[in-house]
Amino acid sequence: MSATAILWTGLLVWALTFAANMSLSRIEAKGGVRRSINLLIPILFGIGLLALWEGLTRGLGVPTVILPPPSMIWDQITSSVPILWADFKQTYLKAVLAGYAMGCGAGFVVAILVDRSPFLRAGLLPVGNLVSALPIIGIAPIMVMWFGFDWPSKAAVVVVMTFFPMLVNTLAGLTAAGRMERDLMATYAASYWQTLFSLRLPAAMPFIFNALKINSTLALIGAIVAEFFGTPIVGMGFRISTEVGRMNVDMVWAEIFVAAIAGSLSYGLLALAERAVTFWHPSNRRARA
Amino acid sequence: MRLGAFVTLLRVRALPVIAVLLGILVLWYLGAVWLNAAFAYDAAARSGTELSFSEMIAQTMSQKRPVLPAPHQVAAEMWKTIVEIAPTSKRSLLYHSGITLSSTLLGFVLGTALGIALAIGIVHSRVLDRSLMPWIITSQTIPILAIAPMIIVIFASQGITGLLPKAFISMYLSFFPVAVGMVKGLRSPDAMHLDLMRTYSSSKLQTLLKLRLPAAMPFLFASMKVGVAISLVGAIIGELPTGAVAGLGARLLAGSYYGQTVQIWSALMTAAILAAVLVILIDIASRAVTARMGARP
Known part of the structure; x- marks a missing residue:
């Protein structure tokens, strides 16, 4: 296909998907049909976007350094699976998961402990809220100095980044139970731990799930950015910074694709777990038809 | 009346925050001593002198490239680079x-x-x-x-x-x-x-x-x-x-x-x-x- 043909095909596919979305969103439907339409619309939008991207970049001859077409990125992904997998293992399976578990766990445990003292809670809540807004990611160079180049330093950054959102959210959540329910527990003569757990x-x-979701994004960002400050020759952040230096932009996009999949999957899993755990919450209750 | 309300506000809101901040500062100093002690002992051993405990503490507070700088070192550096150096300088x-x-x-x-x-x-x-x-x-x-x-x-x-x-x-x-x-x-x-x-x-x-x-x-x-x-x-x-x-x-x-x-x-x-x-x-x-x-x- 010539460049112009590709450009027009891309534009045409985009216009078609957009028109389809216009009519789809007008359909009045209920139940399963509605849900599948709601799923279909963003998928069509994504396909249209990809077509537009492919058409514009190849049709207008945009230099691949600026924006490679999706087909080129896909080729790069399929041809360098072993490298991507090694980077994923180093950054995600080691640094992110370890740091995430430790940071969230520590934040949770500290919140439970602090919650017993109203004085500490009143002091930690504002401080924790402020610290959550600070550019904590800046401690990355310090952690690299302390824990060396390999994954423990990245995990340490992730621990610090995820600790405060978890602490603040758990503290706020522990006050969420209503006065009446607490009184009920008191009339049952429930112990502190029984009230806590039930x-x-x-x-x-x-x-808590809100914090877990925020942290899943933060953890990935923290681990990748920490690798900019020094790393062994494997890892997603390392690959991104070196391939950018070599102007191999398609490899960078391949890493971003992997990161996006990992981020979206962990978010989706958390959302599913949330729905299972907080089935009683109004936002999850569905009216029975 | 208003003053009383203000004092209560101060006690209920500000006091816990100040206490937590002070706690963080104390932890920071302890961390600085703990993390920098190894270097201090090492330097003393190389120069062949014995370090007493108080000397070691003093040492850990004033190293040039500490593992964890003490808060006052950071504050001094910030004072130097923010106030003393002209804002047009690249070191400010x-x-x-x-x-x-x-x-x-x-x-x-x-x-x-x-x-x-x-x-x-x-x-x-x-x-x-x-x-x-x-x-x-x-x-x-x-x-x-x-x-x-x-x-x-x-x-x-x-x-x-x-x-x-x-x-x-x-x-x-x-x-x-x-x-x-x-x-x-x-x-x-x-x-x-x-x-x-x-x-x-x-x-x-x-x-x-x-x-x-x-x-x-x-x-x-x-x-x-x-x-x-x-x-x-x-x-x-x-x-x-x-x-x-x-x-x-x-x-x-x-x-x-x-x-x-x-x-x-x-x-x-x-x-x-x-x-x-x-x-x-x-x-x-x-x-x-x-x-x-x-x-x-």
Whole structure:
């Protein structure tokens, strides 16, 4: 196909998917049909976007350094699976998962401990809120100095980044149980731990899952950026910074694709877990037809 | 009476915060002693002298390249680089902060404007809502910061350097929270109020200006707080791959290359203060606007 033909095909596919979306969103439907339409629309939008991207970049001859077409990125992904897998293992399976588990776990445990003292809670909540807004990622060079080039330093960055959102959200969540329910627990003569496990922790779950979701993004960012400051010759952040230096932009996009898939999958899994755990929450209850 | 209320407020609100901050400071000093002790003993053993405990403590507080600098060392370095050195000098932290701040603010303003525009589009068009919204949410899960160096290099290869690429990253990061928050905010008016606007036979624009936008203000400010914090992070990360020229991110990178821990910590502290000031400024603006709109505290 000539460049112009590709350009027009891309534009045509985009216009078609957009028109299809216009009519789809007008359809009045209920139940399963509605849900499948709601799923179909963003998928069509994505396909249209990819077609537009491919058409514009190849049709107008955009230099691949600026924006490679999706087909080229896909070729790069399929031809360098072993490298991508090694980078994924180093960055995600080692640094992100370890740091995420430790950071979230520590934030959770500290919140439970702090919650017993109203004084500490009143002090930690504002401080924690502020610290969550700070550019914590800047500690990456320090952690690389302390823990060396390999994955523990990245995991350490992730631990610090994920700790505060978890702490603040769990603290806020532990106050979420209503006055009445607490009084009910008191009339049952429930102990502190019984109240915690049967009432306050379940009530705090929406907050905790909120923190888990925020942290899943933060963890990936933290691990990748920490690798910019020094790393062994494997890892997603390392690959991105070196391939950018060599102007191999399609490889960078391949890494971003992997990161996006990993990020979206972990987010999706968390959302599923949330729905299973907080099935009682109004936002998850579905009216029975 | 008012003084009494003020004192209570101080005791209930400020005292715990101050206690926690003091606790962090104490932990920091203990950490500095613990982490720097090895080097102090090592140096003493090499010069063949014995260190007493108090000498060791003094040593750990005044090393030139400590593993963890003591708070007063960081404070002294910040005082030196912020107050004593002229702000025009390249060794002044004010100079670097200014560069980071300018791209942060430019990106933040652009991102907020883009976010509001997108939200208005999404609220008024079903097609945009159904097709764009899922992608906006999905893109939140993608580590956008990871492509920051690529954006910088791509812009540089086209001859665009300096403020704009960094501002672009900040914009890209800050428009998401604003768009998502504003969609929620613009939809927050009651059905009753919307119906009232309809009985007035007001146009869509009038409803937007007189009902939807004012109702969205609390949401806007909440997402602007998130947005400005993440804009600063974006600007700092954007300065990393520029070859450490200027800005707080460049300061961090240069410090990590040469092992200047005190410099890293002072750049980090400055960034933290900057972020805190920006968030607090937005909080003040938010209070002023909501008070002006008749909200009671």
